[in-house]
Amino acid sequence: MKVLLVHPHKISTEIPLGLLYLSAMAKREGHEVRLFYGNLCNQQVPEYYPSPAEMRCAFALTLDDFEPDLVGFSVMSTAFDECLGLSRFAKKKGCRTIWGGPHPTVDPEFTIRQEPIDMICLGEGEHAFLELVDGLQQGRDITHIENIWVKLNGKVYCNPLRPLISDLDQLPWPDRSLLAPALLDSQVRGANFISGRGCPYKCSYCINHQLQTLYKGKGPFVRYRGIESVMEEIKAVLAQNDSKEVVFSDEIIGLGKRRLVDFCKVYGEEISLPFACQIRANTVDEEVATALKEAGCILVSIGIESGNDRIRSDILNREMSRGTIVRTFRLIRNAGVKAGVFNMIGMPTETEETIWDTIALNREVDPDYMHVTILMPFKGTEIRKTMQREGIIKKEASASYYWDVMQELPDLSASRLKAYRYLFGLYVYANRRYFFLINFLKHLWSLVPTNDNVNFLQRLVRSLAWRLTALARKLLIPQGKAGTGVSSP
Numbered sequence: 001m002k003v004l005l006v007h008p009h010k011i012s013t014e015i016p017l018g019l020l021y022l023s024a025m026a027k028r029e030g031h032e033v034r035l036f037y038g039n040l041c042n043q044q045v046p047e048y049y050p051s052p053a054e055m056r057c058a059f060a061l062t063l064d065d066f067e068p069d070l071v072g073f074s075v076m077s078t079a080f081d082e083c084l085g086l087s088r089f090a091k092k093k094g095c096r097t098i099w100g101g102p103h104p105t106v107d108p109e110f111t112i113r114q115e116p117i118d119m120i121c122l123g124e125g126e127h128a129f130l131e132l133v134d135g136l137q138q139g140r141d142i143t144h145i146e147n148i149w150v151k152l153n154g155k156v157y158c159n160p161l162r163p164l165i166s167d168l169d170q171l172p173w174p175d176r177s178l179l180a181p182a183l184l185d186s187q188v189r190g191a192n193f194i195s196g197r198g199c200p201y202k203c204s205y206c207i208n209h210q211l212q213t214l215y216k217g218k219g220p221f222v223r224y225r226g227i228e229s230v231m232e233e234i235k236a237v238l239a240q241n242d243s244k245e246v247v248f249s250d251e252i253i254g255l256g257k258r259r260l261v262d263f264c265k266v267y268g269e270e271i272s273l274p275f276a277c278q279i280r281a282n283t284v285d286e287e288v289a290t291a292l293k294e295a296g297c298i299l300v301s302i303g304i305e306s307g308n309d310r311i312r313s314d315i316l317n318r319e320m321s322r323g324t325i326v327r328t329f330r331l332i333r334n335a336g337v338k339a340g341v342f343n344m345i346g347m348p349t350e351t352e353e354t355i356w357d358t359i360a361l362n363r364e365v366d367p368d369y370m371h372v373t374i375l376m377p378f379k380g381t382e383i384r385k386t387m388q389r390e391g392i393i394k395k396e397a398s399a400s401y402y403w404d405v406m407q408e409l410p411d412l413s414a415s416r417l418k419a420y421r422y423l424f425g426l427y428v429y430a431n432r433r434y435f436f437l438i439n440f441l442k443h444l445w446s447l448v449p450t451n452d453n454v455n456f457l458q459r460l461v462r463s464l465a466w467r468l469t470a471l472a473r474k475l476l477i478p479q480g481k482a483g484t485g486v487s488s489p
Contacts (some may be wrong), residue, residue, distance in 0.1 A: 001026075001137040002298045004068035004095075005178075006036045008055065008082050014192045014249055016125070017073050018101070018125070020174030025130045028172055031137070035178035036062050042359040045066040048099030052082060059086050060277050063093045070136060072121075072129070075111075077378045077397040095138070098148075100125045105214070106207050106380025109117035110157055112149050123161050123214065124197075126171055164219040168197060176237060191243035195230045195263065197224035199251045201280070204383040205305075205344070205375060208251075222255060227263050231270045238273070243296070246275040253277040254288055261287065264295035274298040279326040282320045289335035299335045299341035299369065306347060307361030308354040315347050322361065329365040334482045345420055347375050348387055351411040355420050368481060372424040374417060376401040419445030422469055430476040439467055 003026055007016040012452045016037070023033040036059060063071075071090040073083045076259050080103055089098045100121035104111040119142075121128055128147035135142040143150045146162035198221040202209040212221055234246060267275070276299040277292075294298060304325055306312040313319060332339045341362060341395065345355050362370065376397055377384035387393045387407060398404040402421070405414040419442045420427075426438045444465040 001070065001133055002022060002032045002068045003133060004032075004034050004036060004062065004066055004090075006059075006071060006073045006083070006086060008036075008073070008086060014247065015174075015179060015191065016074055016181065017174050017194055017249065017472075020070075020131050020176060020178060021126055021171060022072070023175035023178055024172035025126050026133055027175060029130060029134060031133055033175070033178065034062070034066050034068070036153055037180075052085070052095075055082070056085065056089065060089055063095070067093075070133065071095045071100065072098045072100065075099045075103045076101060077103045078376070078400065080397065084114060084116065086192055087114075087174060091116045094282055098132070102207055102258070103379070106378075108158075114160050118151055122149070123211070124165055124246060126165065128162065134173060161218060164215055165197075165221070166219050166223065168223055168225045173233045173236070173398060176240075177418075183310050190250045191237060191241075191245060192247040193230060193234060194225075194249045195227075195253065196222065196250055196255070196446055200255065201252075202382075204303075204315065204386070205377070205381055207378065207380040207399040209382055212382040219480075221321055224256070227259075227266050228294060230263075231266060233342045234271055244273065246271065246273050246451065248277040251278065252280045252283065254279045254283040257283070257285075257288060261291045261364040263289040264297075268295040269272070271294050275373050276301070280320075283327045284328045284331055286331055286335075289331040289337065292332075293335040293337050297337050299338045299340055301369065301371075302328060302332075303342040303485070304358065304361060305342060305344050306354070307343075307358035310429075311354055313350065315386075317382070323363065326365060329367070339365070341367040341371065342364065343370070343372040343424070344375045345372065345424070346368050346405065346407060346409065346412070346417050347406075348383070348392065348409070349388060350409055350417075352416070352420075355412075359424065359427045367428075370425055370428060370481070371400040372421060374403075374405055376404070376406055412427075413446070415446045416442075417446060419443075420467075425481075426469070426472055426476055429478060430472075430480050434472075434476055437472065441465060441472065444468070 005019040005023060009021055009204060016035075019035060023035070028034050042163065059303065072089070073087065075083045083099065087099075087137050090097050097116060099111060099117055099121040104120040105122045108120055108122055111117060119132070121132075123149065128145055131145050132142055132148055135145065142148070143152060144159060145156040146159050148159055168364045199206075199208045200222050202212070215221055237243070256385045274296050278301045302325070303318070305316055305318060307322070309322060329339050343358055343362065374384070377387050377393060378397055386395070392409060394405045394408045395406050397406065403418060405417055408414070409417070422445055423438055423442055426441075427435070430438060444461065448462045449464060
């Protein structure tokens with residue numbers, strides 16, 4: 001059977017390991033698989049994200065060339081509309097369609113009702129997807145496969161979840177043969193790996209809480225691969241391309257201290273390439289920081305999210321103190337590792353004062369890399385339920401949490417919120433003597449409407465605000481500081 005896997009997302013910079021696992025499973029049983037990667041045009045890594053029209057054109061050409069029997073989409077909420085449009089293209093070509101990933105998992109009823117969607121896969125998909133593809137090829141009944149919902153002759157067949165995969169080492173390595181050379185040559189896109197699955201925490205803005213509920217009684221939620229299996233995969237990938245760095249895509253690499261220390265020891269002995277990872281502030285001590293450094297870690301990314309203690313604890317359900325965060329950054333820095341940070345603004349009860357708490361904490365820890373987004377309350381998250389009760393969600397998720405605003409906050413206009421998002425890095429890194437200039441830019445940004453229905457004068461103001469912001473970033477942010485999450489609207 002010919003299967004086309006589709007990864008249309010515009011905000012991801014890492015290769016889609018989930019789809020590559022599905023391909024490896026399918027190919028092992030003799031199926032033919034291709035990948036349509038939304039960030040690629042003509043097999044090149046573009047300097048810009050392709051427009052919807054460019055993506056649809058490339059997708060149509062792929063369908064005509066490959067003629068797949070089944071088209072599978074990995075769907076996050078930010079790509080819902082794009083995937084719906086591409087699914088319509090696929091249906092017109094006579095292909096069956098199936099959606100998997102976060103969005104159909106947390107909102108299956110709404111997803112399966114969409115006209116161009118034939119099936120959805122909930123949760124972990126490797127075994128379910130293979131069972132489905134085999135069943136389709138052999139003409140078997142596919143309406144009773146665990147994890148798969150099927151829409152057939154106007155009826156929806158809803159099936160329960162199968163247990164989680166307890167032994168991750170039984171899975172084949174991701175099928176990187178699907179990737180274009182341009183992706184393999186890219187350090188971030190081509191050399192990312194995952195050493196485990198699952199996160200035990202219940203941050204309110206993440207779907208992990210719902211996933212833990214869905215999989216209750218179906219096996220351990222947090223699972224790890226064998227250390228040697230991960231090393232062998234890394235060696236195999238490095239033997240095929242000249243990547244200079246490794247990126248671990250685990251949500252939190254340091255959930256088990258003893259395993260992390262052992263992992264770092266083996267990695268340092270067998271791989272020793274520079275690597276980057278994500279870790280949670282309350283899992284770091286001096287031994288962990290030292291182990292990361294000795295293994296070759298060059299960047300650790302840590303979620304602050306909010307610098308306001310009340311919002312971080314009561315709204316985001318992140319039980320860690322300001323002191324813990326500051327101490328973790330100090331430990332990482334003292335070990336000689338660069339520290340990155342994730343921030344969000346626009347939470348319920350957010351005000352300019354609480355945004356300044358986040359700016360102040362960032363100024364205190366002085367990250368080498370900084371990322372800031374506007375909260376997007378996705379379906380399946382606890383924070384969305386809170387915001388729905390308060391009636392402050394005014395639209396559904398769109399393509400980017402960098403410049404779109406779903407919520408209407410009583411003390412912060414959407415334009416003001418976006419202004420802080422664009423200027424956040426300047427407020428963190430610039431000398432205070434230049435705050436008068438940044439405040440002027442904030443006022444300028446606040447004059448720009450948040451919708452697309454802008455007249456010539458408003459477009460001129462937006463262009464001026466962006467150009468001045470870009471210039472200020474170039475002049476005021478110290479050399480070596482990067483990734484402030486400011487991208488063109």
